Amino acid sequence: MKASQFFVSTLKEAPADAEVTSHKLMTRAGMIKKLGAGIYNYMPMGLRVIRKVENIVREEMNRAGAVELTMPVVQPAELWEESGRFSKMGPELLRLKDRHDRDFVMQPTSEEAITDIARQELRSYKQLPKNFYQIQTKFRDERRPRFGIMRGREFTMKDAYSFDRDQAAAKASYDVMRVAYRAIFDRFGLKYRAVAADSGAIGGDLSEEFQVIADTGEDALIYSTGSDYAANIELAEAVALIAARGAAKEALTKTPTPGKSTCADVATLLGLPLDRTVKSLVLATDELDDKGDVKKTTVWLLLLRGDHDMNEVKVGKIAGLKDGFRFATVGEIEDHFGCKPGYLGPIGLKKPVKVVSDRTVANMSDFVVGANELDFHLTGANWGRDFPEPDAVADIRNVVAGDPSPDGQGVLAIDRGIEVGHVFYLGTKYSKSMNATFLDETGKPQPFEMGCYGIGVTRIAAAAIEQNNDARGIIWPVALAPFTVVICPIGYDRNAEVKAAADKLHDELAAVGVDVMLDDRGERPGAMFADWELIGIPVRVVISDRGLKEGQLEVQGRREEKASTVALPDIVADVRARLAA
Amino acid sequence: MKASQFFVSTLKEAPADAEVTSHKLMTRAGMIKKLGAGIYNYMPMGLRVIRKVENIVREEMNRAGAVELTMPVVQPAELWEESGRFSKMGPELLRLKDRHDRDFVMQPTSEEAITDIARQELRSYKQLPKNFYQIQTKFRDERRPRFGIMRGREFTMKDAYSFDRDQAAAKASYDVMRVAYRAIFDRFGLKYRAVAADSGAIGGDLSEEFQVIADTGEDALIYSTGSDYAANIELAEAVALIAARGAAKEALTKTPTPGKSTCADVATLLGLPLDRTVKSLVLATDELDDKGDVKKTTVWLLLLRGDHDMNEVKVGKIAGLKDGFRFATVGEIEDHFGCKPGYLGPIGLKKPVKVVSDRTVANMSDFVVGANELDFHLTGANWGRDFPEPDAVADIRNVVAGDPSPDGQGVLAIDRGIEVGHVFYLGTKYSKSMNATFLDETGKPQPFEMGCYGIGVTRIAAAAIEQNNDARGIIWPVALAPFTVVICPIGYDRNAEVKAAADKLHDELAAVGVDVMLDDRGERPGAMFADWELIGIPVRVVISDRGLKEGQLEVQGRREEKASTVALPDIVADVRARLAA
Known part of the structure; x- marks a missing residue:
């Protein structure tokens, strides 16, 4: 073409x-x-x-x-x-x-x-x-x-x-x-x-x-x-990052954490690693009557380690949450926890909630949770001693890089x-x-x-x-490139030898089934090269008067920084080898 | 396949x-x-x-x-x-x-x-x-x-x-x-x-x-x-079918034609050829004012020979009719002609109308037209003598088979x-x-x-x-056929030799680029043949046990009434020759 x-x-x-x-x-x-x-x-x-x-x-x-x-x-x-x-x-x-x-x-x-x-x-x-x-x-x-x-x-x-x-x-x-x-x-x-x-x-x-x-x-x-x-x-x-729950060593202690409503802020304030904190997420499910009005609402407390994020798809697989859930309203939270969000936890609830613990949290001990009191958290919290075992333990978090692979082989990336x-x-x-x-x-x-x-x-x-580009443009894999080779002749419109050599190479490559493009527009070399680098053609062959006289042409792969010189009789084979590579 | x-x-x-x-x-x-x-x-x-x-x-x-x-x-x-x-x-x-x-x-x-x-x-x-x-x-x-x-x-x-x-x-x-x-x-x-x-x-x-x-x-x-x-x-x-108008020979005569409102009926009644009659078609054009209301209506009388049909596209090219026209209403017709449709003509109008004559009618003499009186026609009508020359003469009819070609060479089909x-x-x-x-x-x-x-x-x-079919089904030209050859083996599912020969022929034809279909469904021969005739595959090769034993197979083109027997080694060449023909 x-x-x-x-x-x-x-x-x-x-x-x-x-x-x-x-x-x-x-x-x-x-x-x-x-x-x-x-x-x-x-x-x-x-x-x-x-x-x-x-x-x-x-x-x-x-x-x-x-x-x-x-x-x-x-x-x-x-x-x-x-x-x-x-x-x-x-x-x-x-x-x-x-x-x-x-x-x-x-x-x-x-x-x-x-x-x-x-x-x-x-x-x-x-x-x-x-x-x-x-x-x-x-x-x-x-x-x-x-x-x-x-x-x-x-x-x-x-x-x-x-x-x-x-x-x-x-x-x-x-x-x-x-x-x-x-x-x-x-x-x-x-x-x-x-x-x-x-x-x-x-x-x-x-x-x-x-x-x-x-x-x-x-x-x-x-x-x-x-x-x-x-x-x-x-x-x-996401597997449990702690194999088994350790015994409680710390006493449950209320600590002021004024204005610190995130686990990260609390950990920093207390000088503890983030993985010692547990975050509380509050969901709600509504049971509807025949008319579609809410008959009964259940509030759920989900416990995740401070450095983990909830995975909604996984939560949606838990019994009781399969038919749809929503985040609880502030009113519902205050009603059940006696506190605004930011300082919530499983200890000292006003009304019963269903507690779902992530697998890792279920095996934690001596951790930090909200105190259900504005500007306070509790340290040294422990399952069983300080609050009941959860209603369910499940994988409810996104994995993070470095987690053990669930098949036991290697870690996740x-x-x-x-x-x-x-x-x-x-x-x-x-x-x-x-x-x-x-x-x-x-x-x-x-x-x-x-x-x-x-x-x-x-x-x-x-x-x-998105996968294959650089500052100059697209870098097509050979299989998807609009053309796989572009012939860039210098002076196609004014040098008969260059034109003849370009036409000949074009026809030779086309004859062996190569999707070749011959740029016969007569553009300046810089603009011509830039166009085809932008378009992302895998291989470029430059045909110049000097190259023809010296009997070798410049061939350059789109990912290569420099051109190679290839003897004229070897060009077709060289191009084909590059395309097959 | x-x-x-x-x-x-x-x-x-x-x-x-x-x-x-x-x-x-x-x-x-x-x-x-x-x-x-x-x-x-x-x-x-x-x-x-x-x-x-x-x-x-x-x-x-x-x-x-x-x-x-x-x-x-x-x-x-x-x-x-x-x-x-x-x-x-x-x-x-x-x-x-x-x-x-x-x-x-x-x-x-x-x-x-x-x-x-x-x-x-x-x-x-x-x-x-x-x-x-x-x-x-x-x-x-x-x-x-x-x-x-x-x-x-x-x-x-x-x-x-x-x-x-x-x-x-x-x-x-x-x-x-x-x-x-x-x-x-x-x-x-x-x-x-x-x-x-x-x-x-x-x-x-x-x-x-x-x-x-x-x-x-x-x-x-x-x-x-x-x-x-x-x-x-x-x-x-459509050219004029009469080179020049002949002189008037008949007197204008009013003739009763009760109930005969078509040229064909009138011609039969009067014992005249249809091409001696002239039909009158009445159109109208409306001139609109700025508000889009009708300011002025012009009524047009189109004259065509009794055996000719009006061509609306051609009429639409006449000056005055280019911007759109419609058929006149019965009221408009009665107002201008003093008569209902069926007995109209150019003679004795109540109000002026624009008259457009087809080229052939313009050269007719002594013809039959409606008398503008219910149940009456006029014979011996002549331009000039009985009514004015038309406002325009134009090609306003469909050509019919046998008309001279407008380029003067041959006749139209x-x-x-x-x-x-x-x-x-x-x-x-x-x-x-x-x-x-x-x-x-x-x-x-x-x-x-x-x-x-x-x-x-x-x-x-x-x-x-629509162009290529018969009672059995479609007959595809080779270039458009979904498959160009169908191999119909008799007993593909139970005769190993038939199966082997069918598979071999399939592969040989496919290898040379033939769009071949091998029917391996195990249908009975009659149903199988009928299917592929309905689908319209250009060439059929039947592979039968007997054919293999005799060393020749039946090959049949979709348009052929009978199969030819072709020696086994010649099948591929024969099929290719048929497809190239």
Whole structure:
């Protein structure tokens, strides 16, 4: 491809609304162009990247036995009413009406449509397992779209759905996708982690996120330094940091801590390490009557070590808190603790509360808690002696780096990541609500066991950039680069030998299947090099009059600080070797 | 590909709402599946056809120097207000609101979005010409979607837009697309016609439709048997069928024609040929005042030969009728003609009307017209002698088969066609309304001269079927077939030799790039053959135990009535020769 036949457009400045590197660089490199909030044109340079992502995904999905189809972007609301999502989903589901005032949605995913296909098409157990996928435009009406195509409203997603006869078969289909996803992400050439994720009410080890590692990622990825344990922060198990509770040694003592309402402040004031303090979090659960009015409210006290943070997903798994909880109001707190927040603790309560202790706190002794009195804390607090054993002991905190790995091998470390893929066992959620069944060997209708498997196609491009960039611009992995080699001739428009050599090298590389770009725009070398460094082409070959006379050209990898000189006859082989590396 | 790894699903019966062959066959062959009115899933078998169409379009567009990008499906209404289309377009433009109650549209085409890109990106004449295209989901909220994907609401279209510095350059870009479209349609392997189409107010020869020929087509395609003249019925020029007006020979005579209100009935009653009669059509135009109220109404009498039909597009080009016209009301007719419709004519009017004569009628003599009196006609009517010469003579009728070609070579014939492509010179309609300019050599801003070029990607599949089918099903041209060869083994699941031979042939054909399908489902031969004939695979190879023993297999083209026997070693070559033919 020659630049004059393509469309190269770079900007010196990033748009004012670009907050993250990928948004800035994709815009500056002429890959995307904003049309509206969270809605982007994919310019020719960017579209080439998207197509490369799509092709890798498509090849590996096909290889894994999945079959491609497409479902409409605009879908009738009736289907979404069957699953219940039409009313349950928030405003991120874009609802619209056609000219006849009928309700439709723009698909954010396609569980309903594929389940509708399955219930019509997959009639017998003999047709199972089946995995259908599409690479299709999706819409999610984000409240605050931002970060360019990282969190846009209109985007491209690959979504696959497996249909199986029972849980064991569904697990096998799930495992095929887990393996295929590894093949896909390996081919992208990105550093990534597959981490176990919360599988909601279903339980079991059947939810995994694929995260591209990047310092700018929003998600915390937990992994063990001593094993292949990996999970997201919602799921990563926090073990007790103290093996067994020690005997009480200190007397319970009330200490003034005026104005010190955080564990950190109290520890500093008292000259104690933060891990000797225990924080009190107060939640509430409401029991409703038939009319939906609150019949009864239960107040919960959660105890966490001062240096730990509560994990809401874990708390939501505790008996009594599963159906939803909220933070208690100040009124409820004063009513039960006789004190405002900041000085709360488990000792001397006005009214009974349910106490849940984190695993570590349950094994602590001689610790510091609030005195349930403004500007006072208690030191030397001990379970049993000073207050009752907890109603429940559970893992309710986020892990922190250095925690022991829950599998007993190594300690936990934390990466930042960008979620770009998710494999998930759905069970019969959709097949039961939409009455999607097949006939088993005995002729009895059975609901499908389903799995769903997503990859954010357009998001991959942004994540790749967050992971791979420098001050000069993007650094594409070879597999995703819009072009893998750029030929930069010096004086293409005025030096016949340079032009002939550039054209010849272009044709030679194209002939062996290299995605080569020849910059025939006649730009000055500095501007030309800067453009292609910004765009992030992996390999650059400079063709200059001097180089041709000396019989060797400058070849430079995008990550290299200096160019290598390569003899003319070896250029094609050298370039190919770099691309294969 | 093996059937067990793909998804083959056929139906004996077409859905009740399927009116046309392509809709019936695509549904029965498992290519599309309705999700809602005018909204379809593309099932795996159908999607393969769509991808083949897309790839041919993409390759030829790239070859013609156009550059691919994509514009969002959902577009902000602001842009559409700039062009005026947001208010001008009817309800076929699907309008929607996001969570913040902002207006959006789903793109039916993308003139606004591409013009917005051009005005930002194409700043200098040096960047021109440029042609951008996308292959993207479109939505048109048809009042009555029907005919399957022939006239669906959600569909895929390739739309290209050229940007040029002046009309001459725009014409050159237009011509590049005309040539590219011929290359695309040639590659589809469909019989098609490129016909000149009306270019609206712009004039000139810069609008051409690409029509797939099919008896079921909605459009009439006019072409000359003696030249390459071709146009759609709206544009095809109708010449005067009488070279010069003959002298009056008959006396004007009032004749009773009770109850005979059509030319055909009158001609039969009077024992005259239909081409001796002249029909009267009465139109009206309204002049409005500043408030939009009717200030003045003009009544028009159009005279056409009894066997000819009015062409509204041509009428709309006559001075005085360009800004819109309507059929006159019965009241207006009675007021001007003193008679109800059915017996109208140019003689003896009550009030003045503007008379427009078709070219042929202007040269007629001694003809029959209505007497402006209920149940009476006049014979022997003659221009000048009996009523004044017309205010205008114009081509206002549809051509009919057998008319002389307007270029003087041969006569006109008519095919039926399905419009699947359109190339069109837009001029500065969008660039002026959206203030999209580039700087010319003198640094002065100039509006872009634009062209637009569409291909109905999904519609191509339906049109191909309308053209190519028989009682057994679809007959795909090789270029569009989901698979080009199907191997039908008899007893794949129980005969090891058959299985081995089938697998071997599959692998050999796949290795040389043939899109081969091996039916390993174990269906009975009759059902298996019927499935693939319905689906329309161009070549079938049957692998049977007997065939293997005899060393020759049955190979049959989809259009052939009988199979040929081909020696085993020659199968691959034979199949490839059939596909290349």
